[in-house]
Amino acid sequence: MHIPHGYLNTEVAVGGYVIAAGVCAAAVWKANRDLSEKQIPLLGVMAAFVFAAQMLNFPIPGGTSGHFLGALMLAVLLGPLTSCLVMTVVLTIQCFVFTDGGFDALGANILNMGVVAGIGCYYLFALLRRVLPGTKAGYSASAAIAAWFSIVTSAALCALELSLSGVFALRVALPLMVGVHSLIGLGEAAITVAVLTVLMEARPDLVPGWLPSGKAAVATE
Amino acid sequence: MKRSTKFLIAGLSISLVLAFFLSPLASSLPDGLEKAIEKLVASGRVEEGTPPAVAPLPDYAFPGLKSKWLSTGLAGVIGTVAVFVAAFFIGKAVSRKRSSSTMGMKGD
Numbered sequence: 001m002h003i004p005h006g007y008l009n010t011e012v013a014v015g016g017y018v019i020a021a022g023v024c025a026a027a028v029w030k031a032n033r034d035l036s037e038k039q040i041p042l043l044g045v046m047a048a049f050v051f052a053a054q055m056l057n058f059p060i061p062g063g064t065s066g067h068f069l070g071a072l073m074l075a076v077l078l079g080p081l082t083s084c085l086v087m088t089v090v091l092t093i094q095c096f097v098f099t100d101g102g103f104d105a106l107g108a109n110i111l112n113m114g115v116v117a118g119i120g121c122y123y124l125f126a127l128l129r130r131v132l133p134g135t136k137a138g139y140s141a142s143a144a145i146a147a148w149f150s151i152v153t154s155a156a157l158c159a160l161e162l163s164l165s166g167v168f169a170l171r172v173a174l175p176l177m178v179g180v181h182s183l184i185g186l187g188e189a190a191i192t193v194a195v196l197t198v199l200m201e202a203r204p205d206l207v208p209g210w211l212p213s214g215k216a217a218v219a220t221e
Numbered sequence: 222m223k224r225s226t227k228f229l230i231a232g233l234s235i236s237l238v239l240a241f242f243l244s245p246l247a248s249s250l251p252d253g254l255e256k257a258i259e260k261l262v263a264s265g266r267v268e269e270g271t272p273p274a275v276a277p278l279p280d281y282a283f284p285g286l287k288s289k290w291l292s293t294g295l296a297g298v299i300g301t302v303a304v305f306v307a308a309f310f311i312g313k314a315v316s317r318k319r320s321s322s323t324m325g326m327k328g329d
Contacts, residue, residue, distance in 0.1 A: 035316035045232035047308035180253035
């Protein structure tokens with residue numbers, strides 16, 4: 001759902017850039033304090049994986065397609081602010097190298113896919129983790145639900161931005177965008193859970209909050 | 222081999238395989254947003270829109286290559302490497318902590 005060039009009006013485009021810049025500044029500040037050297041290769045690998053996976057559009061019913069976004073997966077693995085930084089790197093390269101997403105819409109695209117889908121839905125994930133059981137199933141369900149919402153909320157916001165820009169009317173665009181993306185969200189949830197499941201097996205230490213120190217034997221059953 | 226090196230190699234290999242071998246198979250149907258614009262905008266202007274900057278690999282295609290497979294795959298590989306390098310160096314630039322001072326951080 002990268003907004004192409006030439007669709008947003010100046011107010012929405014600038015607003016997107018302002019919010020994106022503010023959040024990225026906060027992310028840099030946080031990374032400056034907390035990011036350890038060990039995590040840096042992980043940032044690179046996750047960014048590369050998200051870029052590659054975003055190229056893989058899968059068809060969905062109704063003559064349209066969708067692809068994995070990865071915002072929630074990044075937020076779970078890297079923490080919300082750092083995940084937004086990584087998503088910003090991916091979106092910026094997609095924009096300037098591949099014409100995927102407009103130059104004028106980059107701020108809005110970061111807002112939709114980095115800030116709302118990543119940071120916003122991370123807190124939904126954190127909330128679900130408290131409500132649902134602390135088992136692997138509970139962890140996966142929390143990630144799946146939050147991943148589904150990450151797609152649907154950013155699609156809804158995308159519809160809002162385009163309707164504020166006068167591209168189409170919100171009352172027709174919103175149901176259309178939310179409808180299509182509630183299907184794409186199922187793919188997002190499945191891929192997110194698949195990646196987390198593989199990591200829980202292979203490198204549980206890379207899945208924060210999954211195996212608290214010393215509880216490994218209990219938590220894995 | 223160190224666990225972190227193994228993870229790095231595995232993660233990058235998977236990404237490169239996806240980008241080179243699978244990306245040419247990706248569906249070229251319009252995505253959800255393009256479909257909505259197609260349906261709702263009377264002028265039907267659905268072209269990707271050309272950003273003012275000259276993009277080296279527009280629409281994930283390596284220019285001048287006849288084979289779609291090679292063209293998309295190569296663009297995917299270049300993008301994957303570029304994103305890895307960019308994220309790595311941005312990570313390095315923004316974090317000024319030394320590994321010795323990061324006890325208790327999630328690590329191996």
